[in-house]
Amino acid sequence: MTSELARALTQYVDKQGGGEGLLATPIDGLVLFRATGSALPTHTIYRPCLCVVVQGAKQVTSGHTALDYDELQCLIVSIDLPAFGRVTRGSVEKPYLAIALEFDVQVMRTVMEELENPPRPSEGVGPAIFVNTMSAPLTDCMLRLIRLLDVPQAVPVLFPAIMREICFWLLTGESGSEVCKLALPDSHTRRIADAIYLLRDNFTRAIRVQELAGAARMSVSSFHEHFKALTSMTPLQYQKQLRLLEARRLLLSGGISVSGAAYRVGYESASQFSREYSRMFGGAPRLDVAASRSGSAGGHGDVAVA
Secondary structure (H helix, E strand, O other): OHHHHHHHHHHHHHHOOOOOEEEEOOOOOEEEEEEOOOOOOEEEEEOOEEEEEEEOEEEEEEOOEEEEEEOOEEEEEOOOEEEEEEEEEOOOOOOEEEEEEEOOHHHHHHHHHHOOOOOOOOOOOOOOEEEEEOOHHHHHHHHHHHHHOOOHHHHHHHHHHHHHHHHHHHHOOOOHHHHHHHOOOOOHHHHHHHHHHHHHHOOOOOOOHHHHHHHOOOOHHHHHHHHHHHHOOOHHHHHHHHHHHHHHHHHHHOOOOHHHHHHHOOOOOHHHHHHHHHHHHOOOHHHHHHHHHOOOOEEEEOOOOO
8 A cells, every 4th residue: 555655646746747855735734745856854843633645754853853764654743743754765666655644633523522432532742743553444544535536526425524534543543642632622732732733833032931920720840740751851941042033034045134023033143043043954044044045954943844
């Protein structure tokens, strides 16, 4: 089935004009990706999503967690996470091919409520990003999803059923005890997600940990513990990455200076901004932006990147 999925994905990308990089589709939250070689890290924010490697291999790093996954393995992300990923195996003869599908939390919750024996959440709090093996039924869902793209009028009719099926196989699969935390309204994962929404909406201002803990309905000490367990970062480190990602987006869009971007995202010191930008992106702001525009580095902003 691996070759069949790779063939279907390749045929669809070729029909859309071929090329490399991200390809949006008529289905909201579904993007495809093709690369014919290894690539420099792409910095982005991963939404709660399922990222499937159809061919080749990739590494994704979030905080201090680095994950490698390859053919018919998938990355599952349960909360918004700043991360960077790079293709580690892909060639002209055998390109890297991948699919990213954002989760519909409401559909996940509905499916879980209908299960006769719903999964029980695992004890403790684990990382909000992990690698899973694709089962045959889940792989078949992805194949039908790609084939569905050739019949646009069928998408609104059939896609909801495929999404429900994907949620079913994930919830009843080997990682169901982790996936279900995404759907449980009062799980620690959902509580931390509420704090992250607050942080993302206010990342340009100094925000107190007490305010974030309140949004998560936790004590400050419990919030710190669970936030770091899920994201591999402190809230301050998370906010810093949000600021730097937005600043990079502003610089790439043009019409703003380095100091202007720094102040726009909440920095009070342009020199501190430049130091932290260089540490995150591997080069000073002007050099990084020039390299990105020439196509030698990647950055896709706020989207799921397979």
